[in-house]
Each structure stands twice: as structure tokens, then as C-alpha cells.
Amino acid sequence: MYADNVDTIHTLDKATIINELRFGNGINHAVHAGRRSDFALILSMFSDDVRDNTPVEQIDPPEVTDAVLRQRFELQEPQPLRSDPTSYPISARHADMFHAAGLPSAKLSHYLTPEPLTYLPSETFDLPEEVYHNLSGHQRRQLAETKPRNLMSADIYNQLVVAQRNYQIQTQA
Template sequence: MQVHTLDKAVIINELQFGNGISHAVHEGRRADFALILSMFSDDVRDNTPVEKVEEINTTDQLLRQRFELQPPQQLRSDQSSYDISAQQAKLFHDSGLASAKLSHYLKPEVLAYLPEDTHDLPEEVYHNLSGHQRRKLTEAEPKSLMPADLYNQLVAAQRSFQISAQA
């Protein structure tokens, strides 16, 4: 009966024992001290006050919207980036470096002008590919494997051709 009551007693730290642990230490009662320590909870979360921290969902898009920032600078060029670059070059020639910088800060141009429609390959490499390799790059889904009964289909097709040729 006493074992069950000890199991149900949630003893977390020495404050729940009062002076019992102190008396066991001063009087040299090692067995009592060991028994008291064994009844403490070994879970750190019981001994440490833990507050639930609510995680705030912050994404790049939310921060840009909150601080009213422009969209980030693009890494690769597309068709619209050539117009932006031409406009900044015209502003540089007409009004100088300060005007071109201001235009860049308001609407930044891309970091790299890469060739388009080369499947992320350098232009020299893409033009050295054969026509078959270029066609494979443009295929959306890979070719299916040859059917397992291909030989039977070829024999059947040959026999039907022979029968139609004799008739």
C-alpha cells in the first residue's frame, strides 16, 4: 500500500520535503538521503520552469510587405530585364551616375545575363550538343522502356505482313 502512495506522490524537488533532506545530511543518514533523492523526478522539464514560446511566422515576403520594400533583385535575366538595363544606360548617359544609381535602387537589374532556352547550360555547350541530345532536353517526360513482349509483337507483325502479301 505504501509503494503505491509513493508512486503517486509527484516529488519534484527538495522543497516538498521540508527539512527532511537537511536532517538526513547533517545526521549522516545515507539511506534516508539516497531514498529521498531517488524519489525526485529525473525529468529536467519538471525542475525547470518552461514557458511556451509562440513562433512568429516570418517569411521574406511578409517582411518585404511590412517594410514596404521592392521585390528582391533577380538572379537571372528574362525578356523584361533588357528593357530595364537599357533604361538605366540611357539615364546614365543623360543624367550621370547618380541618376543611374537611383534607378538601380528603385528597380534593380539582374545579376547575370544568361542565354535563354539553353536548359541552364552555357551557350557553347548547348550549341555543341547534337540534335538528338537537344530534343531529349526538351522532352517533358522520359521515354518509356521497350515493352517486354517486343519480340512477340515483331513476329506477329511479320506474319501478318506475309499473310497480307500472299493474299
């Protein structure tokens, strides 16, 4: 008896009863015949998830990136965070504007072509100069290497012993 009820429940779960379209005229007959229990049973089997009952159209969200918004609102490029080789002439132009026409002119020039927020030293691998100059030559060389070095082989000691024996054989011969 219990197994029959379990099978019936699993059969109802697999039926995916979402709305009245799956029942045909059953819900209509239950209403007209006044069978409240059948009507309540049918309604209880409907899905309560609104996404199952409402036709929903897939909406692709528009691509909203910083570049798209800047182009749409005709905005300048953002103020760079750090200096690069092109930022030094910009800074010199701002200084000239300040000396020629005062602070309002320098501000206007800055708003039109903003200076970077910070001027970091170049060719120090993003390290402060005092730290970079305290590194040993080996450490600076390691920073400059672009491809990873080959690791030493696991049998280095065997190679050293063989090389020493070959040297001894060559010196005795």
C-alpha cells in the same frame, strides 16, 4: 532477493517522482524528525531535469521569412539572379539614365530597380548557347518534352517477329 530489488527499482522508475508534491508530507516529516538518510533518499529520487521541475509555457516562434522581413523594413525586392523577359526594359532604362545624366543617375536607377546579375540565353533549357547548339536534334527534342515518354515494352522482339510473320503471310496471300 535480487528479483525483489529489481521489481522495487522498476516500480520507483514508473512512479515518475519529479518533485516533493508526489511524496506529500514525507519530506517535511524527514526534515522535522532529523532523518537525514530519508531526506537524502527522497531528494535523490527527484528528477534532475530542469524541464521537469519548471513550469514551461509553449511559445510559438514568430514566422520570420524573407518576405515578412522585407515588408516590415520596407525593403525592395532582392536583385534577381537571372534575366527574364521583364529585365530587358529595365536594363534599357538604366542605359538611358547613364547616357542622359551620368553614372550617379544610373546607380540610383539600379538601386531602385536592380538589374539581374546575369543575362542567360532564353529557350536553351538553362544550358549555355554553345552547348545547346552542339546538341543533336533528338537531344533538343528530348529536352523540350514535358511529359515522360512511354518505355518500350519488354516483349518488343516477340512483337517484331509477329509483325514480320504477318507481313510474310500478307505478301504470300
